Amino acid sequence: MRRCASAIGASIMTKYLIGMDIGTTNVKSVLFAEDGTKIAECGKEYPLYLIKSGWAEQNPEDWWQAAVETISCVIRDSGVEKSQIAGIGVSSQAPTLIPIDQGGNVLRNGLIWMDRRSQPETDFLEREIGSAKVKSITGNRIDPYYLSSKILWFKRNEPELYKKTYKILQINGFINYKLTGAVTTDIAHASLMGVYDVRRNQWSEELAELIGYDTELFPQVYQNDSIIGTVCESAAKLTGLSTSTAVVCGTVDGSAATLEAGAVDVGDAVEMTGTSTVLNICTDEWRDPGLLFEMYHGLKDILMLCGANSTTGACLKWYRDNLYHKESCEAREGESSFDAMNRLAAKSKPGSNKLIFLPYMAGERSPIWDSYARGAFFGLSLNTGKEDMIRAILEGSAFGLRHNIDEAKKIGAPIRELRSVGGGSKSDIWLKIKASVLNMPIVVPDISTGAPFGDAIICGTGLGIYQNPGKFAKEAAKIKKIIEPDTKWNERYNELYEIYLSLYQNTKRDFCQLAEIE
Numbered sequence: 001m002r003r004c005a006s007a008i009g010a011s012i013m014t015k016y017l018i019g020m021d022i023g024t025t026n027v028k029s030v031l032f033a034e035d036g037t038k039i040a041e042c043g044k045e046y047p048l049y050l051i052k053s054g055w056a057e058q059n060p061e062d063w064w065q066a067a068v069e070t071i072s073c074v075i076r077d078s079g080v081e082k083s084q085i086a087g088i089g090v091s092s093q094a095p096t097l098i099p100i101d102q103g104g105n106v107l108r109n110g111l112i113w114m115d116r117r118s119q120p121e122t123d124f125l126e127r128e129i130g131s132a133k134v135k136s137i138t139g140n141r142i143d144p145y146y147l148s149s150k151i152l153w154f155k156r157n158e159p160e161l162y163k164k165t166y167k168i169l170q171i172n173g174f175i176n177y178k179l180t181g182a183v184t185t186d187i188a189h190a191s192l193m194g195v196y197d198v199r200r201n202q203w204s205e206e207l208a209e210l211i212g213y214d215t216e217l218f219p220q221v222y223q224n225d226s227i228i229g230t231v232c233e234s235a236a237k238l239t240g241l242s243t244s245t246a247v248v249c250g251t252v253d254g255s256a257a258t259l260e261a262g263a264v265d266v267g268d269a270v271e272m273t274g275t276s277t278v279l280n281i282c283t284d285e286w287r288d289p290g291l292l293f294e295m296y297h298g299l300k301d302i303l304m305l306c307g308a309n310s311t312t313g314a315c316l317k318w319y320r321d322n323l324y325h326k327e328s329c330e331a332r333e334g335e336s337s338f339d340a341m342n343r344l345a346a347k348s349k350p351g352s353n354k355l356i357f358l359p360y361m362a363g364e365r366s367p368i369w370d371s372y373a374r375g376a377f378f379g380l381s382l383n384t385g386k387e388d389m390i391r392a393i394l395e396g397s398a399f400g401l402r403h404n405i406d407e408a409k410k411i412g413a414p415i416r417e418l419r420s421v422g423g424g425s426k427s428d429i430w431l432k433i434k435a436s437v438l439n440m441p442i443v444v445p446d447i448s449t450g451a452p453f454g455d456a457i458i459c460g461t462g463l464g465i466y467q468n469p470g471k472f473a474k475e476a477a478k479i480k481k482i483i484e485p486d487t488k489w490n491e492r493y494n495e496l497y498e499i500y501l502s503l504y505q506n507t508k509r510d511f512c513q514l515a516e517i518e
Contacts, residue, residue: 018071018074024058038449082240100177115150117153148194185220187201195211279401305408308404309366309404350433358396401434
């Protein structure tokens with residue numbers, strides 16, 4: 001296993017921090033001054049390999065190359081001396097299966113959170129162990145989303161590669177390994193792997209034995225803000241970073257985005273819409289999450305009750321890539337395709353001309369947990385226009401968010417305030433639809449990098465820059481605007497929401513039968 005010498009001095013002159021988020025579609029690196037001022041930002045996209053229905057992979061080297069390029073970019077564009085960059089914190093989409101051998105070589109493409117090929121293994125684990133047992137240890141259910149079933153699929157279907165596996169990393173753990181040579185994972189990622197005992201704060205030997213693998217496969221678990229090393233020489237040459245720059249363990253993208261939004265108190269809630277939509281509600285105790293799930297916040301001693309819709313932004317991107325035409329959508333000079341689509345959606349009336357969209361285009365996580373569910377337009381007619389289809393996608397994703405919030409209310413989770421971050425928060429029409437579907441105001445913070453600012457706060461906490469990171473995050477997340485619900489829209493959406501819920505229940509069996517057809 002490659003090792004890079006790391007030494008953290010007793011005192012580091014702190015001036016700048018890099019927050020990096022590895023998303024499903026792109027890497028974003030942002031350089032911040034320690035007072036929270038954004039200095040430079042850079043992003044780079046990479047491919048998503050949808051090999052067959054329900055399969056979703058990415059190449060870890062694509063993540064690393066994008067990380068190298070974006071770090072180099074923000075250093076170059078900012079003009080900041082590398083010696084002034086005190087630390088870097090990385091968050092990522094989660095969870096992901098990344099097996100490496102003893103030499104640190106990646107053995108296969110990563111199976112990302114969206115991959116649901118391990119449904120047969122999930123069914124096996126449900127029969128042999130049961131979700132009740134798994135929930136009592138991990139806090140969460142059995143599902144292809146988690147790594148417990150993905151690893152079992154890997155062992156069953158690629159046994160030769162499995163035998164060569166030394167450790168299984170998460171995405172930010174892989175980037176951290178490339179930066180420092182240290183093999184680690186953070187507590188937030190560990191809580192989503194399906195084999196971590198959240199009450200004992202250790203890997204569950206019992207579950208690993210029942211499933212059929214060894215906990216030696218998993219790296220040592222660190223707190224999100226733990227310093228795991230400094231940038232090694234090889235990574236420094238590639239990125240332009242200094243070998244004195246510290247690397248903290250990092251966290252899950254949703255945890256970082258929740259912190260960025262200033263949500264740190266019980267009842268604070270954040271919805272983050274990018275490829276998917278994730279709802280995070282701050283709590284102070286592990287509970288039975290019902291049809292939702294739980295994980296750690298970016299700061300110590302804070303937990304989150306979470307809901308996740310898998311393909312909200314991805315559905316909009318699908319429409320853009322397959323059905324959008326610049327001319328027919330009347331795109332204006334210099335206007336992005338998404339801006340043109342938002343403008344078109346605003347032309348359609350609430351309810352999209354009685355068109356309802358199920359946003360399950362890669363199966364779904366909470367609250368239905370169904371690998372076989374698929375997207376559907378219901379109510380198409382000869383009067384349906386492109387503006388109706390686009391708006392229906394926005395409304396369908398808002399219904400999915402409401403479904404998760406309704407489940408949170410059922411188990412008594414308080415929602416004091418809902419904030420919106422991520423790419424979806426840049427769409428005024430989407431925000432208005434969400435506020436009206438939920439019948440509650442949506443608060444949009446002024447800073448919305450997606451997750452990197454949260455990463456920088458976690459990094460600065462580990463370095464001792466922020467003595468009260470929760471207070472700092474709240475003060476930094478100044479309110480940009482508050483989107484109020486429209487009462488008339490809400491009345492229409494209440495009617496359509498009931499149909500939205502019944503549509504899935506009435507087609508659930510058909511989706512399953514469709515999946516069985518080769």
